[in-house]
Every structure is written in structure tokens, then in C-alpha cells.
Amino acid sequence: MAIAMSVVACSAVDIDNVALSQDTKTVSIRVSISDETRTSFDGVSKVVWEKGDQIAVASPQEGAKVSILTTEQGGENAVFTGEIPVDLKAGRAFYPASVVKGVTKTGFSFTQPSSFVGIAGSIAQDGVPMTAEFDDISNGISFRHFSALVSVSVGGKNIKSVTLDLASGTDAGYISADEYNVDCKTLVPSTKLGSTVSKFTANSGETLAPGKYFFCVPVGDTKRTFEGLKVTYETNEGVRTIHKSSNPLTVNRGYLYTIPGTEADCTETVPSSVRVLCIGNSFSADLVEQELYGLFAAENIEVVIGDMYIGGCPLEKHATNTKSDNAAYSYRKIVNGNLTKTSDVKLSTALKDEQWDFISVQEGAGYHGYYNRTYTTKQMSIVTHSMEPDLTTLINYCKEKSANKDFKLVYHAPWVAQKGYTGTKFSYYSYDQQVMYDMICEATQQVLAAHPEIDVYINTMDGIQNGRSSYIGDNFTRDGWHLSYTRGRYLAGCLCFEKLTGVSCVGNKYHPSTISDYEALLCQTAAHEAVLHPYKVTDLSTRFEDQGGDDPQQRSTLAKWYFSPDRAISDGCVMTWTGQTEIGVYRYSLAPGERGYYLANEEGYGKLSYVQIDKTQWASRGDSAGLCIFSASNGGQPVMSAPMAGDYWLFETTGGYEFDEGTKLHMIYTYNPGSYGAKYWRLEYLDGSEWKPVEKYPLQEKTISGGEGNISYNLSFVNAQMQVDFDVVLENPTKEFKVRQVCCSSYQVNDKIFTYPNIKCVSRIAGDPNNIEKPLPQMWEVFD
Numbered sequence: 001m002a003i004a005m006s007v008v009a010c011s012a013v014d015i016d017n018v019a020l021s022q023d024t025k026t027v028s029i030r031v032s033i034s035d036e037t038r039t040s041f042d043g044v045s046k047v048v049w050e051k052g053d054q055i056a057v058a059s060p061q062e063g064a065k066v067s068i069l070t071t072e073q074g075g076e077n078a079v080f081t082g083e084i085p086v087d088l089k090a091g092r093a094f095y096p097a098s099v100v101k102g103v104t105k106t107g108f109s110f111t112q113p114s115s116f117v118g119i120a121g122s123i124a125q126d127g128v129p130m131t132a133e134f135d136d137i138s139n140g141i142s143f144r145h146f147s148a149l150v151s152v153s154v155g156g157k158n159i160k161s162v163t164l165d166l167a168s169g170t171d172a173g174y175i176s177a178d179e180y181n182v183d184c185k186t187l188v189p190s191t192k193l194g195s196t197v198s199k200f201t202a203n204s205g206e207t208l209a210p211g212k213y214f215f216c217v218p219v220g221d222t223k224r225t226f227e228g229l230k231v232t233y234e235t236n237e238g239v240r241t242i243h244k245s246s247n248p249l250t251v252n253r254g255y256l257y258t259i260p261g262t263e264a265d266c267t268e269t270v271p272s273s274v275r276v277l278c279i280g281n282s283f284s285a286d287l288v289e290q291e292l293y294g295l296f297a298a299e300n301i302e303v304v305i306g307d308m309y310i311g312g313c314p315l316e317k318h319a320t321n322t323k324s325d326n327a328a329y330s331y332r333k334i335v336n337g338n339l340t341k342t343s344d345v346k347l348s349t350a351l352k353d354e355q356w357d358f359i360s361v362q363e364g365a366g367y368h369g370y371y372n373r374t375y376t377t378k379q380m381s382i383v384t385h386s387m388e389p390d391l392t393t394l395i396n397y398c399k400e401k402s403a404n405k406d407f408k409l410v411y412h413a414p415w416v417a418q419k420g421y422t423g424t425k426f427s428y429y430s431y432d433q434q435v436m437y438d439m440i441c442e443a444t445q446q447v448l449a450a451h452p453e454i455d456v457y458i459n460t461m462d463g464i465q466n467g468r469s470s471y472i473g474d475n476f477t478r479d480g481w482h483l484s485y486t487r488g489r490y491l492a493g494c495l496c497f498e499k500l501t502g503v504s505c506v507g508n509k510y511h512p513s514t515i516s517d518y519e520a521l522l523c524q525t526a527a528h529e530a531v532l533h534p535y536k537v538t539d540l541s542t543r544f545e546d547q548g549g550d551d552p553q554q555r556s557t558l559a560k561w562y563f564s565p566d567r568a569i570s571d572g573c574v575m576t577w578t579g580q581t582e583i584g585v586y587r588y589s590l591a592p593g594e595r596g597y598y599l600a601n602e603e604g605y606g607k608l609s610y611v612q613i614d615k616t617q618w619a620s621r622g623d624s625a626g627l628c629i630f631s632a633s634n635g636g637q638p639v640m641s642a643p644m645a646g647d648y649w650l651f652e653t654t655g656g657y658e659f660d661e662g663t664k665l666h667m668i669y670t671y672n673p674g675s676y677g678a679k680y681w682r683l684e685y686l687d688g689s690e691w692k693p694v695e696k697y698p699l700q701e702k703t704i705s706g707g708e709g710n711i712s713y714n715l716s717f718v719n720a721q722m723q724v725d726f727d728v729v730l731e732n733p734t735k736e737f738k739v740r741q742v743c744c745s746s747y748q749v750n751d752k753i754f755t756y757p758n759i760k761c762v763s764r765i766a767g768d769p770n771n772i773e774k775p776l777p778q779m780w781e782v783f784d
Contacts, residue, residue, distance in 0.1 A: 023085060023086060024083045024084065024085060024086060025083065025084060025085075025086050026081065026082070026083050027069075027081070027082065027083075027084055027137070028079050028080070028081045029069065029079065029080050029081075029137065029138075029140055029141060030077050030078070030079050030080075030140045030141075031055065031069075031071075031077065031078055031079075031080050031093075031132075031140065031141045031142075031143070032077040032140070032141075032142045032143070051071065051072055051073060051074045052070065052071070052072075053070070053071050053074065053078070053080075054068050054069065054070050054071075054080075055068070055069050055080060055093050055141070056068055056069075056093065057069060057084060057088065057091060057092070057093045057134075057137065057141070058088075058091050058092065059085070059087075059088050059089075059090065059091040065085055067082055067083060067084040067085070067088070068082055069081060069082035069084075070082060080141075084137070088137060089135075089136055089137060089138075090134060090135050090136065090137075091133075091134060091137070092132065092133050092134070093132040093134065093141045093143070271301060271357075271501060272301065272302065273301065273302035273303065273304075273357075274296065274301060274302070274303045274304075274357055274358070274500055274501065275303070275304040275306075275354050275355060275356045275357045275358070276288065276303070276304075276305055276306070276356065276357065276358040276359075276360065276410075276500060277306040277307075277308065277350060277351070277354070277356045277358070277359050277360065278305075278306065278307045278308065278359075278360040278362075278412070279308045279318060279347065279359070279360065279361050279362075279394065279398070280307065280308070280309065280313070280360070280361070280362045280364065280412065281309065281310055281311055281312050281313040281362075281364040282309075282311055282312065282482055282660050282661045282662050283362060283364070283412070283414040283482070284307050284309065284360065284362060284412065285307060285309055285332070285660050286482055286483040286488065286489050286492055286662075287412060287414075287458070287460065287489075287492050287493070287496055288305050288307055288334075288493070288496060289305070289307055289332055289334070289339065290485065290489045290493065290512075291489050291490045291492075291493030291494075291512065292305055292334075292493045292496055292497060293305060293334050293337050294337075294493075294510040294511075294512070295493055295494060295497040295505065295508055295510050296497065296501075297337065297510065298508050298509045298510035299501070299503060299508065301501065301503075303334075304333070304334070304335055304354055305333070305334040306331065306332070306333050306334075306350060306353070306354065306356070307331075307332040307333075308329045308330075308331060308345070308347060308350050309329060309330045309331075309332055309660075309733075310328060310329055310330070311660065311661040311732055311733045312364055312365050312661060313364045313365070314363060314364040314365040314367060314390075315361070315362075315363050315364065315367075315387050315390040315391050315394060316390045317364075318347075318361075318390065318394050319389075319390035319391075319393040319394050319397075321347055322347060322393060322394060322397040323393075325346050325347065325348050326346065326347075327344045327345060327346045328344070328346075329344075329345045329346070329347060329350070330342070330343055330345070330658075330733070331343075331345035331349075331350050333353075341658060347397070347401070348401045351398060351401040351402045351403065352401065352402070352403045353403075354403065354404075355403055355404040356402060356403070356404050356407050357404070357407060357408060358407060358408050358409075358410050358456065358500055359398050359402060359407050359408075359409060359410065360410035360411070360412050360458070361391065361394055361395065361398070361409075361410070361411060361412070362411065362412035362413070362414065363387055363391075363443075365425065366423075366424075366425025366426070366428055367385045367387070367428070368413060368414050368440055368443065369428070369429060369436055369439030369440040369442075369443050370383070370385035370386070370387070370428070370439070370443055371386070371387050371388075371442075371443040371446035371447055371450070372385075372386040372387065372388060372446070373385070373386075373439075373443075375428070375429075375439070377427060377428070377429070377430040378430040378431075378432070379427065379430065381427065383428045385428075387443075387447065388450075391447070391451070392451075395409065395451065395453070408455035408456055409451075409453055409454045409455050409456075410454070410455065410456045410457070410458060410499075410500075411444070411447055411448065411451070411454045411456075411457045411458070412457075412458045412460065413440055413443075413444040413447075413457060413458065413459050413460065413461050414440075414460055414461060415440075415460050415461050415463075415464035415465070415476075415477075415483070415492075416433050416436045416437045416440065416461055416464065416465065417429075417433065417436060417477070417480055417481055418433075418474050418476075418477045418480040418481070419433050419474050420480065421477075421479075421480030421481060422480075423480065423481055425481065426480075426481070437461060437465060437537075440461045441461065441462075441535040444457060444459065444461070444535075445535065456499050456500065457499075457534075458495060458496055458499045459495070459530050459534050459535070460491075460492050460495055460496075460530075462529075462530035462533070462534055462535065462536065462537065462538075463491055463492065463494075463495040463526050463527045463529075463530035464476050464483075464488070464491065464492070464526075465537045466525075466526035466527075466529050466530055466537060466538045466540060467487065467491050467522065467523060467526040467540070469537060469538070469539045469540045469541055470522055470526070470540040470541060470543070470544050471541070471544060471545065471546040472487065472519070472522065475487070476488040476491065478662060478663075478664050478729070478782070478783075479662050479664060479729040481662060482661070482662030484783070485514070485782075485783035486512065486514040486515050486783055487515055487519060487523055490511060490512060490515060490520065490523050491523040491526055491527055492527075494508070494523055494524050494526075494527035494528075495527035495530055495531065498527060498528060498531050499531065504528055505524045505527050505528055506521070506524045506525060506528045507524070508524060511523075514783055516547070518544070518547055521544075522540065522543075522544045525540065525543065525544075526538070526540060555666065555780040555781060555782050555783060556780060556781045556783065557603050557604050557778065557779075557780045558604045558605070558606065558653045558655060558657065558665075558737055558779045558780055558781060559600035559603070559604040559605060559606025559607075559651075559653050559654075559655075559737075559777075559778070559779045560600055560602040560603040560604055560606075560776070560777070560778045560779075561598060561599075561600050561601060561602060561606070561608060561767075561776050561777045561778070562601055562602040562769060562776060563598075563635055563636045563637045563638075563766075563767055563769075563776060564635060564636040565635070565636040566636070590614070590615040590616045590618065591614065591615075591616070592611075592612060592613050592614040592615075593611065593612065594609050594610070594611050595609075595610045595611070595612050595640065596609065596610055596638060596640075597609035597610075598638050598765075600654075602776075604653070604655065604779070605653060605654045605655035606651065606652060606653045606654055606655075606779060607650075607651075607652050607654050608638065608649070608650070608651050608765060608777060609649075609650050609652075610638070610640045610647070610648075610649055610650070610763075611647065611648055611650055612643075612644070612646075612647045613644060613645075613646035613647055615644065637672075637764055637765060637766050637767070638764070638765050639762055639763070639764045640762065640763045640764075641760075641761065641762050641763075642761055643677075643678050643743045643761065643762075643763045644743060644746060645708070645711075645743050645744055645745055645746060646742070646743065647742070647743045647763075648740045648741055648742040648743060649740060649741040649763070649765060650738065650739075650740045651667065651669070651738070651739045651740070651777060651779060652736055652737070652738040652739075653736045653737045653738075653779060654736065655736075656736075657735065657736050657737065658733065658734075658735050659730055659733065659734045659735075659737065659781075660730070660733055661730055661731055661732050661733055662729065662730065662731075663729070663730045663734075663781065664727060664728070664729050664730075664781070664782040664783075665685075665727065665728050665729075665730070665737050665779070665780070665781055665782065666726070666727050666728075666779070666780050666781075666782050667685075667724070667725075667726060667728075667737075667739050667777075667778075667779050668723070668724065668725045668726075668775050668777070668778050669723075669724050669765060669767065669775065669776070669777035669778070670721055670722070670723055670724070670765070670766040670767040670768075670774045670775055670776070670777075671717070671721065671722050671724055671741070671763075671764070671765060671766065672720075672721045672722075672764040672765075672766040673717040673718075673719065673749050673762070673763065673764070674719070674749075674760075674761075674762040674763075674764065675719050675749070675750060675760075676748050676749070676750060676754075676760040676761040676762065677717065677719075677748065677749050677761060677762055677763055677764075678717075678743050678744075678745065678746065678747065678748060678749075678761060678763065679716060679717055679718075679745065679747045679748055679749045679751075680702065680704075680711055680713040680715070680716055680743075680744040680745045680747055681713060681714075681715040681716075681717070681741050681742060681743055681744055682699075682712060682713050682714055682715065682741070682742045682744050683697055683714055683715050683724065683726075683739070683740075683741050683742075684739070684740050684741075684742060685728045685737075685738065685739045685740075686734060686736075686737075686738040686739075687728075687730050687731055687732050687734060688730075688731070688732030688733065688734055689732075690732075691740070692728075693714050694714065694726050694728060694739075695726075695728070696726040696727070697714035697715055697726070698714060699712055699713070699714050700712070700713055700714065700716075704745050704747050704753075705753070708745055708746065708747070708753075711744045711745050712744065713744045713745070715741065717749055718749055719749045719750070721766055721774055723773065723774065723775060724741075725775075727782065737779050737781075739779070743763070748761060765777060
């Protein structure tokens with residue numbers, strides 16, 4: 001069958017019935033593709049039958065004979081000829097199908113038209129399964145609906161039958177006994193249109209050759225949801241289960257669903273437990289640390305997940321660590337859904353910690369598109385990198401040290417950067433997404449060719465690109481490089497789950513609350529397509545439609561403050577190192593250090609404090625140096641008097657947080673400088689061990705008269721309250737979220753220089769719980 005361009009039309013039917021016996025008759029029936037239903041492509045494309053194409057027809061009764069009709073001429077409305085039971089009147093036809101041993105015309109490839117009017121779901125990559133209902137076969141057959149194919153890999157001795165049970169379904173389906181687009185098997189299909197099973201049967205006592213077999217499931221206009229499914233096979237020893245899932249399965253028209261099986265001995269293929277260890281970096285954290293456990297739990301598969309993490313770590317550093325067995329890793333381990341992190345762990349320790357079933361390795365530092373190559377970027381920079389011999393060194397070390405010598409080796413090929421990302425690592429690929437994708441595909445194939453011992457490869461570069469082809473677009477990362485905490489990590493987790501288990505992720509009932517059921521299905525589909533079609537982007541633009549509605553940022557509050565005199569007292573926020581114990585009673589100090597603090601008292605764990613420099617040079621004015629005031633007159637807001645260059649406000653979480661590189665954090669608060677406050681400040685955040693200026697507020701240089709010289713600042717105030725609101729993305733693993741507002745100069749908002757600590761020169765962290773324009777301090781983690 002081929003695709004041509006014209007308008008589909010149903011023509012009259014030619015019938016030529018010749019009775020050969022009491023049981024069968026020969027018919028010649030015209031078969032068309034209806035242009036009135038959803039099998040009409042785009043109003044232009046149509047299906048054209050080719051000589052030798054075959055369809056199968058059968059009545060609805062269980063065990064009914066399946067008849068094969070063949071066309072010798074082809075064409076738009078081809079005539080199909082064959083023998084059918086004399087009593088066959090109403091029933092169904094389906095394509096592809098055959099019970100004849102040998103090569104059949106049961107599969108074809110074509111280029112998908114740009115638009116499929118009304119088609120929900122997708123067209124299978126290598127063919128279009130279709131079903132047709134007929135009330136009277138003498139009136140001909142018009143194919144109206146694309147079906148779904150459910151494939152199972154199976155093979156072994158003495159197999160009597162293989163059964164697909166779609167629980168709680170009606171019109172459960174037909175069977176295609178063909179190996180898809182390959183030689184078919186000597187099987188006798190049977191049908192059952194009830195709510196239980198459809199099956200095909202091998203000749204009793206013979207060996208069923210290993211291969212893929214396909215259940216053709218009629219779907220109707222759009223899709224059908226079954227409460228669960230089970231695949232079993234029957235031998236002389238009884239019935240065994242190949243796959244079982246109680247999760248709802250939504251079957252879209254024209255889609256190929258792969259069920260795990262075996263091509264050797266038909267033993268149980270769904271693992272009862274999996275233990276996987278990743279040796280990686282932030283990309284391995286994105287892959288396994290957030291969503292993978294939930295996907296396993298939904299299928300009742302016990303899983304232990306380990307991640308030997310060093311931020312941005314390339315293979316070269318991993319290989320170096322193997323030589324001296326450096327205790328250089330953060331060992332993240334998930335057991336029963338609980339994540340623990342242990343610092344300073346040796347790689348050898350983790351390898352022996354569990355009987356790992358899978359051990360995964362990957363390249364880092366942006367070089368996962370370079371196996372062994374030199375590339376000249378569009379900016380004429382020459383980038384040379386090789387994964388060898390470091391990849392070999394790491395693999396051999398895993399073989400030597402692993403407690404389980406029979407582990408399966410996994411290679412993880414991460415994704416492509418977001419368009420517009422300006423990070424240095426993207427420059428290795430000319431800041432071109434297509435270039436980076438092509439290079440990752442090439443490098444991955446080179447890795448697999450060089451290391452045949454690799455059992456599994458996880459091609460997230462394909463999965464993420466598939467997702468990007470949908471209406472969601474290029475929105476699967478949180479910073480352009482690392483995966484978002486919502487769709488991105490879930491899609492990657494789905495792909496990892498299916499690769500490690502062989503169980504299709506489509507229909508898995510788990511997804512995070514931050515995405516909808518529809519988005520979850522999209523992510524599952526993108527992942528599943530990556531499994532089916534590696535090194536290729538599957539276009540999902542016609543399968544899913546934008547559901548509309550808002551898509552707000554998801555966040556987790558880390559620390560939130562509430563100001564009031566009563567709360568200041570009850571929360572113990574008055575005590576300072578100078579001995580201040582109550583509101584309005586001030587204690588002064590000229591020594592450097594913390595002058596006062598205010599705990600996060602509304603939500604989360606955090607501390608807001610003021611830190612002063614050494615002010616002993618101002619001994620004559622010591623009673624006003626670094627004065628911390630918590631008074632009823634300002635509503636309990638923390639106020640500092642006489643700020644000097646070098647003093648700073650410090651916001652910090654105190655919840656024992658450890659943030660990975662790529663984490664997105666947010667801070668908001670209100671600042672009030674008063675009439676005499678310092679004008680110039682520098683807003684910074686801690687990234688790893690380095691304080692960096694907040695990018696939202698660009699650094700500026702200014703020369704201050706009066707002997708202060710040049711200053712560098714990014715906040716400049718006037719005599720008015722100002723809302724400070726910004727995001728930061730960490731480039732390094734960081735403990736706690738810390739932000740500081742540093743005083744840069746003694747220059748005041750009234751354009752005067754104070755030459756000694758001035759009690760009128762104040763700095764106030766303000767806020768009004770009843771005014772959204774004047775927010776109280778809050779810190780949170782953003783999940784894009």
C-alpha cells in the first residue's frame with residue numbers, strides 16, 4: 001500500500017460470489033478507505049492499495065474462521081478476492097493480518113502529511129493498522145478507523161497460545177499473526193469480541209520462533225481506555241504470565257504499544273526488584289533522583305536507586321578517582337522512597353554497597369556529544385575531546401569492584417541544551433541545538449560500537465527532543481541546561497524506567513502533582529517513542545493539543561517571615577550577641593559580628609540577621625554604632641542604625657538544605673532606606689563557596705567623592721520603599737540558600753556623605769502582610 005495525493009472517494013461495490021462448497025464461498029469485494037471519518041488524512045492525501053495487499057475478515061463469534069482476502073490489481077478502491085464462510089455476513093476486517101506463511105504485504109512506510117484533520121493519537125512509524133466494521137459484506141468494506149497495535153515479543157517450545165487480556169474492555173480486539181513487516185508465522189488467529197481475551201495459537205507441540213507478534217485493537221473514533229492488561233502464554237505445563245499491569249491503559253488510534261516479553265524461553269520478564277547505581281553528575285541527578293522511584297512503585301516493582309554525584313563531573317575526573325579511590329562523591333541513595341545524602345564517599349564503597357543490577361556511566365562537562373573528535377564551531381573555536389581512555393578505565397573499575405559481577409552496564413546519553421542558552425558548554429556545539437543533537441547521536445553510537453559490553457543505553461537526547469516537538473515546545477529545562485523539576489525530570493524518569501524494565505511507561509499511573517494527567521501522557525509518549533525510535537525525533541505536534549489554562553510556577557517555600565512586635569517576642573527574635581533581650585532596650589557594640597536576627601516564623605526554616613564590620617575606630621560615637629532596633633513603632637520590623645560600607649543584611653535558610661547545580665531559587669522582600677539611609681548596596685547570593693551578584697540587578701561602577709573612591713553596586717535606593725524580587729540559578733552544589741545585601745558606601749539617599757555613624761541613617765527590612773506591593777521576606781525553590 002502506498003500514499004498518493006488526491007481526494008478519497010468511496011465507489012460502488014462489485015460482488016462476485018461463487019459457492020465452492022457448503023462451508024465456503026469465493027468473493028470479490030471492493031474495499032475503500034472512507035473520506036467521511038477520521039481515516040481521512042488532510043483532505044488531500046489518500047490510501048492507495050498495492051497489488052498483493054491483504055486484509056483479514058471474520059465474524060464476531062469466538063473461534064470464528066479468519067479469512068484472508070488479496071488484491072491483484074490495487075488502486076484506490078481495490079477489489080479483494082478470497083474464500084469466506086458462507087454464513088459470514090456482519091463482522092470486522094483488519095489490516096495488517098495474515099495466516100499464510102511467507103512474506104506478506106502487511107506493513108509499509110510513508111511520510112506523514114503535515115496535517116491530519118481530526119486524528120487523535122498518531123500514525124505508527126512503520127505502518128497503519130486499520131479496522132473496518134461491516135453489516136453486510138456483500139455491500140463491500142470501507143475502512144473507517146485506525147487501530148492500535150499492541151506488540152509482544154515471545155518465543156519458545158510447546159506454546160499452545162498467547163493471550164492478551166484487556167480488562168473491563170468491550171470488543172477487546174483482533175489478532176495479527178504477522179511479525180510486523182517481516183515474514184509471518186504459521187499461526188491460526190482467533191477472535192473474541194467480548195470483554196476478556198483475544199489470542200493467537202501456534203501449532204500444538206511446535207516451537208514458536210522468537211519474534212514480535214501484534215494484537216490489533218480496534219479503537220474507534222479517538223481512543224479507548226482499559227482498566228488493565230495481561231499477556232500470558234500457555235504450554236503443556238500450564239499458563240505463565242509475560243506481563244501484567246492493573247494500571248489503566250489508554251490506547252490511541254494508530255499507535256504501537258510495546259509490551260515486554262522474551263524472545264527465548266517465555267519466562268517471566270517483569271522484574272520484581274531493580275537496583276540501579278549511576279556514576280555521574282547533575283544530569284544523573286535529573287535522571288534518577290526525583291521521579292524514577294514513583295514510576296517503579298506504581299508497577300509494584302521494588303527499586304533501590306544510587307547516584308554517585310559530583311557536579312559537572314566528566315569521565316576524566318571519574319577515571320582519576322578510580323586510580324586513588326578518592327572519597328570525592330556525594331552518595332545519594334533512595335530506599336523506600338526516602339532520599340539520603342552522604343558526603344565524602346569512595347566509589348568503591350558504593351559499588352559494594354548493593355548487589356547492583358544496573359550500573360550507569362555518562363560523560364559530563366557538556367562533552368556528551370564528543371566520543372573522540374575535533375569540532376570547529378561557528379565562532380571558529382576548535383574543540384577537541386575524547387571519552388577514552390577514561391570511559392574504558394571507569395567501566396573496568398566497575399567490573400572489578402562491583403559486588404554483583406553480573407550487573408548490566410548502562411550508558412546514559414543526556415539531552416540537548418535549550419535554544420538561546422548562553423552557557424559555555426553549549427558553545428562546544430556552536431550554540432546550535434540541531435548540531436548538538438546530531439553530535440550526541442553520533443557519539444552515542446560510537447560509544448556502543450566501542451563497548452559491546454554495554455547492555456542498555458538511555459537516550460534521553462531523543463526523549464527530550466520528542467517532547468520539545470509538542471505544543472509544550474522548548475520548555476523542558478529549568479535553566480537552559482538542566483531538566484525542569486516538572487515535565488523534564490518526569491520525561492527522563494519515564495525513559496529510564498522503560499529502558500531498565502522493558503515495561504512500557506505509557507499508562508503508568510504515577511506522575512508528580514505539578515503536571516496534569518494529559519501532560520504526563522505526553523511525557524510518557526515522548527519517552528516511549530524514544531525507546532522505539534532511537535536517534536530520531538518523533539513529531540508529537542499532531543498527537544497532543546494545548547489544553548489551555550494557566551501554567552503557574554510550582555514552588556516549595558524554604559523560609560518565610562512575618563513581622564509584628566508580638567511575634568518578635570514570642571519567636572525569640574530579639575536576643576543578640578550584645579545581650580539585647582527586649583524590645584526598646586538597646587545594647588551597643590563596636591566589635592564586628594552579628595547585631596541581631598529574626599527567625600523565619602511563618603513557614604520553613606530561616607534566619608534574617610545584620611552583620612557589621614569592626615567599628616572600634618568610632619569609639620567616641622559608640623552608642624550609635626550598629627544599633628539594632630526592634631520596636632513597636634515600626635511594627636516589629638528589623639531596623640539597623642548607622643550602616644557603614646561593609647555591613648550587610650543576611651538572609652539564609654537553616655533547614656539543612658543541599659541544592660544541586662541547576663537549582664532555581666527565588667527571593668522576595670521589601671527594603672526601606674528611610675530619609676537618611678545608605679544609597680548604594682550590592683545584592684549577592686552564595687553559589688557553592690562563591691558570592692555572586694544577582695544578575696537581575698546589573699553591577700555598576702561609581703566614583704564617590706569624600707575619599708571613598710570607586711564602588712561597585714547593583715542596588716541604588718531613593719527615599720521610598722522598594723520591592724526586591726529575583727531568581728538565581730546555581731552553577732554549583734550549594735548548602736543552604738544565602739542572600740546578602742551589602743552596604744557599599746556612606747553616601748545617603750539625601751545625597752549627603754555621613755562621616756561618622758549616624759543614628760538617623762537607618763536600614764530597614766520592611767513589609768506589610770496586607771499589601772502585595774510590599775511583600776514580607778520569603779525564600780523558595782522554583783520547580784519549572
